[in-house]
Amino acid sequence: MDDAHEGMIWDMSWHPLGHMLVSGSNDHTTRFWTRNRSGDTVLERSEEGLLMQAARLEQLHREELEHERTIEMNMPGLGFEGGLLEQLQQQQQQEEISNQRDVGIPGLEFSNDDEESRRKR
Numbered sequence: 784m785d786d787a788h789e790g791m792i793w794d795m796s797w798h799p800l801g802h803m804l805v806s807g808s809n810d811h812t813t814r815f816w817t818r819n820r821s822g823d824t825v826l827e828r829s830e831e832g833l834l835m836q837a838a839r840l841e842q843l844h845r846e847e848l849e850h851e852r853t854i855e856m857n858m859p860g861l862g863f864e865g866g867l868l869e870q871l872q873q874q875q876q877q878e879e880i881s882n883q884r885d886v887g888i889p890g891l892e893f894s895n896d897d898e899e900s901r902r903k904r
Contacts (some may be wrong), residue, residue, distance in 0.1 A: 852901060 790809030797804055805818040 788814060 788806065788808035788810055789812075790808050792808045793806060795806045802818055805813060806816065807813050
């Protein structure tokens with residue numbers, strides 16, 4: 784078995800409901816062994832199923848945070864009424880674009896605009 788103990792097993796004990804076995808060994812590890820319960824699907828028991836569930840929970844958490852942010856930004860009295868928030872976001876995007884264009888090599892007369900004009904030729 785891939786997950787078996789490397790050393791001799793010292794002790795084993797069943798969970799009172801009988802669906803889990805715990806074993807402790809000479810290699811100082813404790814392993815929890817489970818069997819399928821009635822109604823379990825393969826995806827619920829596999830690592831892929833756990834990863835898919837974790838991805839779903841992470842996506843739900845992101846959506847919840849985004850929803851909370853929009854609620855916070857749209858609270859009356861913060862000054863973001865009347866499209867001000869959208870204007871600020873557009874202004875920030877334009878500043879980022881202009882900052883990208885202003886990048887050049889200091890001391891030389893070379894910039895991204897020169898490179899773009901050469902590519903167009």
